[in-house]
Amino acid sequence: VSERVPPERFGLRPVAARHVRELESLLGPAAVISEPDRLEAFAGDETEKLRFLPDVAVLPASVEEVAAVLRLAARELLPVVPRAAGTGLSGGALPVCGGIVLAVDRLDRVRAIDERDLVAEAEAGVVLADLQQAVEARGLFYPPDPASRETCRIGGNLAEDSAGPRSCKYGSTRRWVLGVEAVLADGSRLVAGGRSRKDATGYNLTQLLVGSEGTLAVIVAATLRLIAKPKATLTAVLPFPTLAAAAGAVERLFVEGLDPAACELAERAALDAVARLEPLPPALAASAALLVVELDGDDGEELLARAERLDALARSLGGGEALVADDAAGQRRLWQVRRRIGEAVKSLSVYKEADTVVPRSRLVELIEAARAAAARQGLTALLYGHAGDGNLHVNLLQGELADSEWERRRDAAEEELFRAVVALGGRITGEHGIGWTQRHLLPMALSEREIALQREIKRAFDPKGILNPGKIFPG
Amino acid sequence: VSERVPPERFGLRPVAARHVRELESLLGPAAVISEPDRLEAFAGDETEKLRFLPDVAVLPASVEEVAAVLRLAARELLPVVPRAAGTGLSGGALPVCGGIVLAVDRLDRVRAIDERDLVAEAEAGVVLADLQQAVEARGLFYPPDPASRETCRIGGNLAEDSAGPRSCKYGSTRRWVLGVEAVLADGSRLVAGGRSRKDATGYNLTQLLVGSEGTLAVIVAATLRLIAKPKATLTAVLPFPTLAAAAGAVERLFVEGLDPAACELAERAALDAVARLEPLPPALAASAALLVVELDGDDGEELLARAERLDALARSLGGGEALVADDAAGQRRLWQVRRRIGEAVKSLSVYKEADTVVPRSRLVELIEAARAAAARQGLTALLYGHAGDGNLHVNLLQGELADSEWERRRDAAEEELFRAVVALGGRITGEHGIGWTQRHLLPMALSEREIALQREIKRAFDPKGILNPGKIFPG
Numbered sequence: 001v002s003e004r005v006p007p008e009r010f011g012l013r014p015v016a017a018r019h020v021r022e023l024e025s026l027l028g029p030a031a032v033i034s035e036p037d038r039l040e041a042f043a044g045d046e047t048e049k050l051r052f053l054p055d056v057a058v059l060p061a062s063v064e065e066v067a068a069v070l071r072l073a074a075r076e077l078l079p080v081v082p083r084a085a086g087t088g089l090s091g092g093a094l095p096v097c098g099g100i101v102l103a104v105d106r107l108d109r110v111r112a113i114d115e116r117d118l119v120a121e122a123e124a125g126v127v128l129a130d131l132q133q134a135v136e137a138r139g140l141f142y143p144p145d146p147a148s149r150e151t152c153r154i155g156g157n158l159a160e161d162s163a164g165p166r167s168c169k170y171g172s173t174r175r176w177v178l179g180v181e182a183v184l185a186d187g188s189r190l191v192a193g194g195r196s197r198k199d200a201t202g203y204n205l206t207q208l209l210v211g212s213e214g215t216l217a218v219i220v221a222a223t224l225r226l227i228a229k230p231k232a233t234l235t236a237v238l239p240f241p242t243l244a245a246a247a248g249a250v251e252r253l254f255v256e257g258l259d260p261a262a263c264e265l266a267e268r269a270a271l272d273a274v275a276r277l278e279p280l281p282p283a284l285a286a287s288a289a290l291l292v293v294e295l296d297g298d299d300g301e302e303l304l305a306r307a308e309r310l311d312a313l314a315r316s317l318g319g320g321e322a323l324v325a326d327d328a329a330g331q332r333r334l335w336q337v338r339r340r341i342g343e344a345v346k347s348l349s350v351y352k353e354a355d356t357v358v359p360r361s362r363l364v365e366l367i368e369a370a371r372a373a374a375a376r377q378g379l380t381a382l383l384y385g386h387a388g389d390g391n392l393h394v395n396l397l398q399g400e401l402a403d404s405e406w407e408r409r410r411d412a413a414e415e416e417l418f419r420a421v422v423a424l425g426g427r428i429t430g431e432h433g434i435g436w437t438q439r440h441l442l443p444m445a446l447s448e449r450e451i452a453l454q455r456e457i458k459r460a461f462d463p464k465g466i467l468n469p470g471k472i473f474p475g
Numbered sequence: 476v477s478e479r480v481p482p483e484r485f486g487l488r489p490v491a492a493r494h495v496r497e498l499e500s501l502l503g504p505a506a507v508i509s510e511p512d513r514l515e516a517f518a519g520d521e522t523e524k525l526r527f528l529p530d531v532a533v534l535p536a537s538v539e540e541v542a543a544v545l546r547l548a549a550r551e552l553l554p555v556v557p558r559a560a561g562t563g564l565s566g567g568a569l570p571v572c573g574g575i576v577l578a579v580d581r582l583d584r585v586r587a588i589d590e591r592d593l594v595a596e597a598e599a600g601v602v603l604a605d606l607q608q609a610v611e612a613r614g615l616f617y618p619p620d621p622a623s624r625e626t627c628r629i630g631g632n633l634a635e636d637s638a639g640p641r642s643c644k645y646g647s648t649r650r651w652v653l654g655v656e657a658v659l660a661d662g663s664r665l666v667a668g669g670r671s672r673k674d675a676t677g678y679n680l681t682q683l684l685v686g687s688e689g690t691l692a693v694i695v696a697a698t699l700r701l702i703a704k705p706k707a708t709l710t711a712v713l714p715f716p717t718l719a720a721a722a723g724a725v726e727r728l729f730v731e732g733l734d735p736a737a738c739e740l741a742e743r744a745a746l747d748a749v750a751r752l753e754p755l756p757p758a759l760a761a762s763a764a765l766l767v768v769e770l771d772g773d774d775g776e777e778l779l780a781r782a783e784r785l786d787a788l789a790r791s792l793g794g795g796e797a798l799v800a801d802d803a804a805g806q807r808r809l810w811q812v813r814r815r816i817g818e819a820v821k822s823l824s825v826y827k828e829a830d831t832v833v834p835r836s837r838l839v840e841l842i843e844a845a846r847a848a849a850a851r852q853g854l855t856a857l858l859y860g861h862a863g864d865g866n867l868h869v870n871l872l873q874g875e876l877a878d879s880e881w882e883r884r885r886d887a888a889e890e891e892l893f894r895a896v897v898a899l900g901g902r903i904t905g906e907h908g909i910g911w912t913q914r915h916l917l918p919m920a921l922s923e924r925e926i927a928l929q930r931e932i933k934r935a936f937d938p939k940g941i942l943n944p945g946k947i948f949p950g
Contacts, residue, residue, distance in 0.1 A: 116726050116836035161675055172673060174682070175650060188924045195834035197864045198647060198905035200636055200686055201920045202929050202947055207649070207682035211675055228732030251591050257703030257773060298732060302777060359670035361591035389672045430673035445676045449663045453935065454677050460931035472677055 001043060001051045007097040010469040013077045014098060015055035023058055023100070026068045031106070033057040042083060042101040046148070047091040047437055048352065054081065054095035061106040063183065063220050069102055070218065070466075071187035079469050080185075082214035084124060084156030087148035089353065090435030092160060092213045096470045104155045107220055110134055117195050118226045119178060124155025124219050131224075141229040143170035146431075147342060158219050161211035163431040165262035165294070165338075168388030172431065174210040179223035182209060185462040194223055208457075213433050214468040216461040230296035233261070234303040235331040236310055239287030239320040243267045243383070246289035247363040249317045250387045253293065254360070258310055262294035263388030264338050267367075270384040273344035274337055283323055284337070291387065292338045300326060341384050350398035351382075352410050356421045357391040357430030369420035370394045376416065377409035391430035418444055434472045442474050476518060476526045482572040485944035488552045490530035490574060498533055498575070501543045506581070508532040517576040520561040520568045521623070522912055523827065529556065529570035536581040538658065538695050544577055545693065545941075546662035554944050555660075557689035559599060559631030562623035564828065565910030567635060567688045571945045579630045582695055585609055592670050593701045594653060599630025599694050606699075616704035618645035621906075622817055633694050636686035638906040640737035640769070640813075643863030647906060649685040654698035657684060660937040669698055683932075688908050689943040691936040705771035708736070709778040710806040712798040713789040714762030718742050718858070720793045721764035722838040725862045727792065728768065729835070733785055737769035738863030739813050745859040748819035749812055758798055759812070766862065767813045775801060816859050825873035826857075827885050831896045832866040832905030844895035845869045851891065852884035866905035893919055909947045917949050 007014055024032045033039060034056045044051040060066045073080045079099025086093050095101050108125035113135055120142060122131050128149045135142050145164035146152055152162065158180065163172035170176075179193025192205040199206075209217055240246035246265055253260050267289045271280060284290060293310060295303045303326065311322040325331045345351055358366045367383060374381035374396060385393040396413055398406040418428050418441055428445045429438055442451060455473060458465075482489055499507045508514060509531045519526040535541045548555045554574025561568050570576050583600035588610055595617060597606050603624045610617050620639035621627055627637065633655065638647035645651075654668025667680040674681075684692055715721035721740055728735050742764045746755060759765060768785060770778045778801065786797040800806045820826055833841045842858060849856035849871055860868040871888055873881040893903050893916055903920045904913055917926060930948060933940075 114834075114836070115730055117834040118726075118729055119834070161679075163673055167673065171650075174679070175646075184924070184928070189922075190925055190928065191922075192925075194902070195900050196832045196866075196902045196905065197835070198638055198642065198832050198861075198866050199902045200830075200904045200906055200908045201902045202909060202917065202926075203683060203691075203932055204636075204649070204686050205925075205928075208678060208932075211679050216678075228730065228734075231732075251593075254593055255590055255703065257706075259703075299777060302774060355675075357671045357673050359589075359592040359594070360672070361589070386673075391671075391673050425670050427669070427671045427674045427676045429675045430671065431675055433675045434677060442677065447664075447666075449659070450665055450667075450680075451677075453659070453665065453680075456935035457678055457683075457932060460928065460935045 001053055004052050005097040005470055007079050007099060010079065010097060010465055011077070012079050012097065012466060012469060015078055015100060019072065019076060019078060020056050022072055023056060023069065026072065027058055027060055027065050031059045031061065042095065042103065045086040045088045045091060045093045047089055050091055050094055052095050053098065054101040055098045057101040057103055059103050059106050063181065063189065066102065066183045066218055066220055067187040067189065069100065070183055070185060073100060073466050074186050074464055077464060078466060080466050081468050082159065082218045084153035084159065085151050087152045088156060088160060088435060089432040090429065091437045092433050092435035092471060094436050096436055102218060104153065111221065113138060115140065119195050120224045120226055121221060122154045122224060123221045124153060126154045128152050128154060128157060135226055136229055139229050140226040142176060142224055142226055144173045144176060154222055155219050158210050158222055159212065159214050160433040165264050165386060168263050168386060169259060169261040174207060176225045177206055177210050177222055178225050180206050180209050180219050181221040182217035182219045184217050185464065185467050190217060213435055213471055215458055215471050216467065231298045232300040232303050233294060233296045233331065234307055234324065234326040235334045236293045236307055237284070237323040237334050238291045238293060238314040239284055240289050241287065241318055243289040243367055244364045245318045246291055247367055247387060249291060249314055249319065250363055251360045252313055252317065256309070256313060258306055260293045260388055261296040262292065264292040264385065265387035265392065266290055266338055266341055266384040269382045270341045271337065273348050273382065274340045276347070277340055277344050280337060281323060283321065287320060292335065345382060345395050348397060351395045352414065354394040354414055354417055355429045355432040356394055356417065356426060357389065358421060358424045358426030360390045362424040362426065363387060363390055365424055366392060366421065366426065370417055373413045373416040373420065377413040379409055379413050389430065436471055439472060439474045476528055479527050480572040480945055482554050482574060485554065485572060485940055486552070487554050487572065487574070487941060487944060490553055494547065494551060494553060495531050497547055498531060498544065501547065502533055502535055502540050506534045506536065517558060517570065517578065520563045520566060522564055522566040525566055525569055527570050528573065529576040530573045532576040532578055534578050534581050538656065538664065541577065541658045541693055541695055542662040542664065544575065545658055545660060548575060548941050549661050549939055552939060553941060555941050556943050557634065557693045559628035559634065560626050562627045563631060563635055563910060564907040565904065566912045567908055567910035567946060569911050571911055577693060579628065586696065588613060590615065594670050595699045595701055596696060597629045597699060598696045599628060601629045603627050603629060603632060610701055611704055614704050615701040617651060617699055617701055619648045619651060629697055630694050633685050633697055634687065634689050635908045640739050640861060643738050643861060644734060644736040649682060651700045652681055652685050652697055653700050655681050655684050655694050656696040657692035657694045659692050660939065660942050665692060688910055688946055690933055690946050691942065706773045707775040707778050707801070708769060708771045708806065709782055709799065709801040710809045711768045711782055711785055712759070712809050713766045713768060714759055714795040715764050716762065716793055718764040718842055719839045721766050722842055722862060724766060724789055724792045724794065725838055726835045727788055731788060733781055735768045735863055736771040737767065739767040739860065740862035740867065741765055741813055741816055741859040744857045745816045746812065748823050748857065749815045751822070752815055752819050755812060756798060758796065762795060767810065820857060820870050823872060826870045827889065829869040829889055829892055830904045830907040831869055831892065831901060832864065833896060833899045833901030835865045837899040837901065838862060838865055840899055841867060841896065841901065845892055848888045848891040848895065852888040854884055854888050864905065911946055914947060914949045
């Protein structure tokens with residue numbers, strides 16, 4: 001457990017015993033957790049090894065209970081850290097100054113799946129996979145697919161604007177959010193947007209709240225756009241002799257109108273890491289890198305025709321024979337190589353993942369920059385991710401280095417890497433958010449004036465600064 | 476010309492002769508217009524008959540010149556009204572308290588069309604049709620297609636989040652904006668987003684500025700996402716025996732996965748208005764309403780197969796034989812019926828257009844409510860529009876009524892209509908914006924607290940309130 005930032009640093013106060021009693025009287029004692037050993041479960045997320053113990057965790061079961069917690073916190077100047085499943089990768093859910101963790105687990109109702117309006121209304125605590133299963137059982141489709149989809153919750157997806165492989169065709173979570181219901185820092189209720197598919201009524205607060213990392217309001221429910229589920233999918237794995245050839249092929253898929261639903265890249269070192277967990281298909285043994293491409297549509301024949309164009313394109317760029325599957329089991333096997341990389345990297349070494357994103361045409365340069373930055377510090381960089389969006393996860397590995405040496409080299413490599421990313425017209429996070437761990441990098445991406453403006457927006461929503469203090473903003 | 480609101484009402488001041496001289500010294504005299512007769516061109520937009528004369532109009536030729544104008548205005552507390560092509564339908568560009576009209580006409584450079592990154596970078600003054608032509612010449616596609624596309628400009632498209640028929644598949648302008656460059660009220664420069672296709676770096680100011688109607692910042696350029704141009708399109712006109720049957724068919728197209736690129740509705744009265752301008756195809760003579768459906772894709776055969784499914788679906792819902800065209804000339808002829816409605820309505824009578832939008836499943840109820848609200852005031856309502864988005868333009872006609880009587884009845888009908896829209900889960904504007912003419916209706920759509928929050932956001936960007944005063948907010 002890390003040392004907390006004193007809440008006074010943010011103009012806030014620690015939670016006292018009387019606050020816990022008041023929370024118990026508001027929500028019932030079962031919904032309020034204050035025993036240190038039970039609080040452990042609310043101390044961390046999936047970000048490195050960081051853990052901060054909150055003073056108390058609450059599990060409101062209704063929007064009104066969320067509002068009651070916020071009214072108390074606003075009156076008493078207590079930090080409130082909204083938490084969904086805790087699968088975040090930038091520390092957005094870490095209670096860095098203690099305070100109240102507000103967990104949305106019990107706001108877990110799918111309020112509606114409407115086949116006529118093609119929308120789902122889901123509360124913040126609904127698990128993404130559960131929602132998708134319910135939606136797909138009706139022949140409908142909600143595309144966002146972050147790696148954590150089996151456990152992550154809708155509230156967290158909105159807070160971080162989660163994305164995944166399919167965002168290269170379908171966009172990140174934000175593109176699917178028609179409306180949100182949220183509770184403001186003063187406990188009042190905000191409803192933005194709704195089931196209408198167009199809305200020009202004042203500022204679009206829906207789109208502002210998506211990606212705001214729990215710093216502007218507590219999202220309690222969302223209206224999500226659905227589409228008819230594509231009737232067919234096809235997966236192709238394309239091996240390439242060099243990483244640059246694989247990366248260079250990516251932009252061509254889009255220019256040629258092959259319209260991939262996913263376009264993922266993995267380099268040799270990532271494949272080798274997976275090979276320690278399970279044998280790879282022999283056809284992949286010799287390739288320096290591969291692309292996993294998914295196509296979807298309503299006509300299986302058309303997908304096969306597109307797969308042939310894909311194969312021809314890859315070969316014209318130096319690629320080897322594509323592995324193609326259009327049955328469910330075969331596709332699962334091909335995806336497995338890509339899906340196990342995260343786990344495989346974790347099993348190799350302590351690591352730090354940089355969520356780089358650049359314009360697609362700069363992918364090759366990004367890879368060169370990442371390797372150079374790592375090499376300069378004597379570190380290994382392992383690259384994979386959502387190449388179709390120009391979004392690569394650069395994993396720096398600790399290996400055998402002592403902690404202090406690792407931290408020094410890691411920070412230096414990361415800084416060099418992100419400077420290169422910005423110089424390539426990229427952004428310092430594509431889908432993980434700024435949260436806690438990237439906030440010191442914000443001045444690389446935004447000017448002083450732009451950061452000041454973002455702080456003013458924060459103040460407009462949360463003048464006392466009780467919501468998720470310490471996140472996004474540096475210093 | 477209408478009577479202006481005194482700028483002092485907004486805490487601002489009128490433009491004095493010395494300000495005009497300073498503007499002339501900043502931009503050169505040719506870029507500063509202050510003769511009353513030449514100012515006429517900046518007094519109105521396409522909103523009813525409203526006209527307000529500005530004190531001065533400026534035509535900056537660079538971002539730096541925009542910044543210089545704003546610095547002067549901020550220092551001297553002068554109103555600044557950003558203006559693109561003046562094709563808006565809610566009075567967003569009206570200089571209601573005089574001041575400086577800042578026209579972006581000369582910021583008209585397409586900075587880049589990049590086939591590798593699939594983006595266009597266009598300045599605010601670029602005419603949409605010019606951009607689309609340049610993009611399509613390279614086999615690429617920028618979908619937003621407001622009715623004004625031949626003359627409207629990118630800056631206005633972003634300010635109002637313009638949409639059109641194709642938004643039912645492709646979404647409104649906002650879905651295509653990856654980044655914006657803007658000048659803030661204090662003259663400083665804001666760059667949000669860029670060519671990267673994902674971005675989780677702080678609050679998404681790109682999406683906040685889109686649709687903010689010139690009240691938060693002056694957008695000077697945008698980075699727009701492009702896709703490969705669909706290789707084939709097909710247009711079908713589906714006649715129905717009742718308006719309700721046509722409206723009821725709309726939701727089914729989406730549920731069945733027919734994925735229309737456009738789905739427009741027109742009722743008999745709208746067709747009759749068009750028939751006064753040109754003969755209609757005989758097959759449409761007897762229908763009470765029709766849908767114009769466009770399909771697009773890469774495979775003409777597949778479109779024909781989809782058109783057959785579309786025809787079968789329409790017939791199963793009581794529709795008559797579909798008119799189908801997949802050649803350019805034939806499609807143009809079919810679209811002509813829909814495209815001339817706006818002009819045809821104008822030629823009938825003075826009218827007021829209500830930009831209603833409801834969840835798709837409520838379209839039939841919307842139509843009933845619109846007819847009832849009009850009938851209760853003895854007015855004719857003529858309905859048409861973007862049914863695929865649940866977005867209908869309800870045109871109330873003045874006919875032979877005296878002005879004062881017309882205004883009374885129009886306002887009463889409009890209020891009843893919008894109350895019904897909100898009760899149906901709809902919004903008081905789908906794509907025209909709140910601007911000047913809808914601001915009194917905002918309290919129907921947003922709570923007092925929500926309006927107060929929106930005002931705080933405005934203050935965060937523009938603490939002196941110099942940007943487009945009087946717009947969006949009531950009172």
